[in-house]
Amino acid sequence: MPLPLPRPDVVDVRIAAASLVAGITLWSLGLHMQMDRPLGYGWTLVPLFVMTGLELLRRTAPQTALACGTLALIADQFTPGNLATVVMFTDLVYAAVLYGTPTAARRIPITTGLITVAMTIGFLAWFREAEALLVGAVTALVSFAPATTGVLVRSHREAAEMARLRAEQTALLAEMDRTQAVTAERARMARELHDMVANHLSAIAIHSTAALSLDDPRTTRDALTVIRENSVEGLAEMRRLIGILRDSSGDLEPAAAPTLDGLGSLVESARANGLDVTLDDTRAPDGEALPAPVGLAAYRIVQESLTNALKHAAPGRVTVALSRPRGALCVLVTSPYGDTPGPRAPGSGAGLVGMQERAALLGGTFAAGPEADPDAPAGKVWRVAARLPVDPADQEVTE
Structure with missing residues (x-):
């Protein structure tokens, strides 16, 4: 089954109609281009109508239209000729270069140039x-000139298309960068929110459960005291986070961010919540100051580890150890591993992910999991270890 011919473009239809009207007008007025031709004046209309039909294919089948148009132009040389026929042929040459294949766009100007040179030399001889x-x-005006014009227009169109594609790619890359920046900022805020508030909410959940499950006024009063303290501290932390979100200066970590100097208060708060915690800080007291991102990350890792111990650790001592070997800050938190009696707060696993992300952002290492310990009540401890590079040259990414 033969394939249907493509539907001509509206512009091509208008060009063909206008050319046909102009050609018939010239023919009716008796205006022609040549004298003493073998065929009579009426035969001029045959190439004219053929060329008009080919104009309908100038965009959909430009190379076929040019090949047939060349034959029609040769046939027109045996008639008195019509100017509209020649003009339509020049348009077919232009369209074949502009809308044809890249190979045709390269070959047609060369071919028409060679034909022009050959015609000039031949008629001179x-x-x-x-x-x-x-x-x-005349040969150059009819063939070579429209071909070179088509080359110029096609080159400009291709350059404009390349510029448009580059602009779209640039916009796409900018959008990807913006999306990644937003995602990274959301992840950072999620870590900050979790680290600041989870500790207080876990203590509130555990002590409120104890207050509801034990019918003891003293226990209830103590639990409510701890709940109030954690509520006030949690509210203060939330206000600090809101201050970070409202800060338009672009300072991601304002001066109010916690540092390792506040570990003593953090440990005391954990003891008030019921944990048996010891702090072993072997860093040199007069050593070089830590970079702010390293101090914040270490503080948050200890804070999250104590929160997890409050929620999941078995009865026993929790130890927090900080050391500073050359070029790094090491954080080690161990807690008893085993079944937890009494109420427990649910966990989501986001804390471990957040600690690992904090260490990775600084180019450090992080590990957490159970480990055998013969001195532990259940023979195992939960060990959280992080190594954070202190030298900025060793940090791949900083917050």
Whole structure:
């Protein structure tokens, strides 16, 4: 089954109709281009109608239209000729370069240029007069000139298309960068929110459960005291976080961010919540100051580890150890591993992910999991170990 011909473009239809009207008008007025031709004046209409039909294919089948148009133009040379036929042929040459394949766009200008040179030399050899140069000029105007015009227009269109594609790619990359920046900022805020508030909410949940499950006024009063303290501290932390979100100066970690100097207060708060915690800080008291991102990350890792111990650790001592070997800050938190009696607060696993992300952002290492310990009540401890590079040159990414 033959394939249907493509539907001509509206612009091509208008060009064909206008050219046909112009050609018929010239023919009816008796205006022609040549004298003493083998065929009569009526035969001029045949190439004219053929060329008009080919104009409908100038965009959908440009190379076919040019090949057939060349034959029609040759046939027109045996008639008195019509100017509209020649003009339509020049348009077919232009369209074949502009809308044809890249190979055709390269070959047509070369071919028409060679034809122009050959026609000029041939008629010079035949006529042996300077007027023969006019034949070459007319041939160039009919074939080579529209071909080179098509090359220029096509080059400009391709350059504009390349510029448009580059602009789209640039916009796409900018959007990807913006999305990644937003995602990274959300992840950072999620870590900050979790680290600041989870400890207080876990203590509130555990002590409120104890107050509800034990019918002891003293226990209830103590639990409510701890709940109030954690509520006030949690509210203060939330206000600090809101201050970070409202800060328009772009300072991601304002001066109010906690440092390792506040570990003593953090440990005391954990003891008030019921943990048996010891702090072993072997860093040199007069050593070099830690970079702010390293101090914040270490503080948050200890804070989250104590929160997890409050929620999940078995009865026993929790130890927090900080050391500073050359070029790094090491954090080690161990807690008893086993079944927890009494109420427990649910966990989501986001804390471990947050600690690992904090260490990774600084180019450090992080590990957490159970480990055998013969001195522990259940023979195992939960060990959280982080190594954070202190030298900025060793940090791949900083917050």
